Amino acid sequence: MDQALRLSTWLVPTLREVPAEAEVASHRLLLRAGFIRKVAAGIYTLLPLGKRVCSKIENIVREEMNRAGGQEILMPILQPAELWHRSGRWEVYGPELFRLKDRHGRDFCLGPTHEEMITALVAAEVRSYKQLPLLLYQIGNKYRDERRPRFGLLRGREFIMKDLYSFDRDWAGLEESYRKMYEAYTRIFTRVGLNFRAVEADTGAIGGSVSHEFMALAEAGEAVVVYCPDTTCGYAANVEKAESLSSLEEIGEEGPIELVVTPGVRSAEEVAAFLGLPVKQIIKTLIYRTEKGLVAALVRGDREVNEVKLQNHLGVLELELAGEDLVEEATGAPPGFAGPIGLSLPLVVDREVLHVKAGAVGANRPDAHYINVLPGRDFPVQDVADIRQVSEGDPCPRCGRPLLSVRGIEVGQIFQLGDKYSRALNAYYLDERGEKRPIIMGCYGIGITRTMAAVVEQHHDEEGIIWPVAVAPFQVLVLPVNYEEAPQRELAEEIYNLLREKGIEVLLDDREERPGVKFKDADLVGYPLRITVGRHAAEGKVELKLRRTGENWLVSKGEVLEKVTAFLEGKEFCTG
């Protein structure tokens, strides 16, 4: 027989008080409801209920990966540095890679992702175009030594991820694999009950060209998404990647450049106010430090620099605002007075800056700015790029409508990688004509544990979690109000056994607790359906209560199975 699903024997340590460390809803509730416990910063144990939810999500993912033609494998977490040297990422990945040595002093790392390992596998095993396309995936632990783990399962250092890799003969094949995965992801996140949006994304450290992120919409999300309100346009992108129509507005009228004294006036807003100019007429000069040296980035005063775009444009691994001392060394003035004129640093000019005809810029000396500065005449504009951060209200790059913005949790990301890894790790095949060609790859990740937290972010109330049926740890809780009273106990047991036999995931709260405690726990844990066996037990009647709406019905025991089944199948649920 199956294991006893009796709450008295399960480890479900609910907490009445909120641990001080928990900030966001999912973290707080998963701790309080007894789903997870912290082991170290960003490292958690999944308790029985947490493990059940996680398995539910994994199974949905597995079904959809299989449906899309994926084959499940399992690769080691421990990876030899050798593989990472070959792709060049041993250096590129930086401190986020957990590194360790074996007893012989050889370097290893804990896998944050598996492009190297799987490409090496495929390189060794795949020779012919007849073996392609190939979709391989796994579900397992991943390790990233995050700068700042936080929010419980939302950003851990150890987490569970599904990663699938596609191997195709050419780019057309890759696009087909990518499309399949896009559809599979849409099905998965719909099935787990998330309100999500697929958006265009930057490719970051993984590399590649085209990429989409799947964002669960939530205030706790760390990502910001902009999207077009016109659904037929449908533009949506991570702000890191988002573009906007450039303003073509010409600002100011050409005139002779002039030096003005601006004591203590630093920020674009201050400069604009001091000079009596609109902020957009200021040209901001920001000094960045990279591993290749300092660079200056120029944007309009009313814009912000998008550091991801700038980083990609420059092709550098490290990019951060230069400190005060470096700025002073490079410009001869404290921050706030940097400008492009006479500056001996590479200049990256945002394309909107070209339309400023009489800008104000720092003079690279304390307490002074130039006005009537004309780009191209007064400073060189060889390196022009889109480096501005898009924000809400900016015009959609496709249709020009004002963009909206929301916060999201990145629960999945898909990439078209191309041949970056196959060339590095020697994954080639022979085509029909016997010619050697690189395998064209894609990779596709889903954060399983993060998805679990995202579901909680979207499905909870003051009392606790409200699990969607598809991922609930148990679908039904049978709750005898007083387990010591024979009629209640017997009826509860009867219903519990009946539902179990029918394959319904049911848990019996057989604890000798007072009713209030049981009710509070039931709401906190978030079972979608509760069957209360109480004062009507003697008449053979029980109450069904929906966690989501709070609705409840008194039904006789003969009707229970039908009602429960109808609810679980998502049919109309009524008193009948």
Added chain:
RNA sequence: CGGGAUGUAGCGCAGUUUGGUUAGCGCGCGUGCCUUGGGAGCACGAGGACGGGGGUUCAAGUCCCCCCAUCCCGACCA
């Protein structure tokens, strides 16, 4: 990594400013009685040596130094 804060019982906190009996409170936990439709009540009880190390002092949870851990705010990612 930079900035801010915290570390006292399983959880939440007080005590630290102004060193001084035996370190407290609520919840939780154990036993008993009582109670049983929204985290009951009474009684008894167990549990910490104050994140770690060093120092000052007759005396340190309290003052000083170093270290560690955790959380929050900024630059990265599933």
